[in-house]
Amino acid sequence: MTSVLAGRVWSVLVPHHASGARFARHQLARTLADRIRxxxxxxxxxxxxELVGNAVRHARPLPDGMxxxxxQLAPRRHSGTVLLRVTDGGSADVPQVRTAPSDALNGRGLGIVAALAxxxxxxxxxxxxxVWAEIGEPDPG
Known part of the structure; x- marks a missing residue:
């Protein structure tokens, strides 16, 4: 697992495993905690x-198993925007929002992404x- 900083862009390789989502969250929180609300x-x-969890469940890893x-934080003139990119080895299925029954244990991930992005x-x-998502900071009001 590595982490790289280039200006206002960070990149990390996480394992193609459930722990990858936890590691990504911790790295993201560590780098952005003093930069956004x-x-x-x-x-x-x-x-x-959600994006890392979907990559683990539904896609192959990159050739290195990660x-x-x-x-990326948007430039100052567009403050309050974060662009996330999760790159995996792909799969036969195209990611899409599904409607999950109320008693389903999964199937809501991209619905959550769509609601927040x-x-x-x-x-x-x-x-x-x-799979990428652009998340904008909500109005403080």
Missing amino acids: PDFLSDVMMVVA IRVTW RRWGVEPAGSGRC
Whole structure:
């Protein structure tokens, strides 16, 4: 597991395992805690946990057995925006929001992402795939 900082962009490799989501949340919280409001940080941490969890459950790892998680703070003139990118080895299924029955134990992850993000999407990334989300800071009011 590695972490890299380049300006206002951070990247970490996490294991293709349930513990990867926990590690990504902790790294994200450590780097952003003094940069964004706590309530906004909670939303960003929830989105990264859902995206990494989905990558572990539904996709192959990258060739090194890992998942790459990158987050970026928007430039100062667009403060209050975090762009998350979770890159995995891809799968046959395209990620999409599902409607889960009320008694289902899973199936709500991308619904949560869609509710918390301004926008999100999926794009090819080498031989894998990247699921990204742009989360905007809520109004303080």
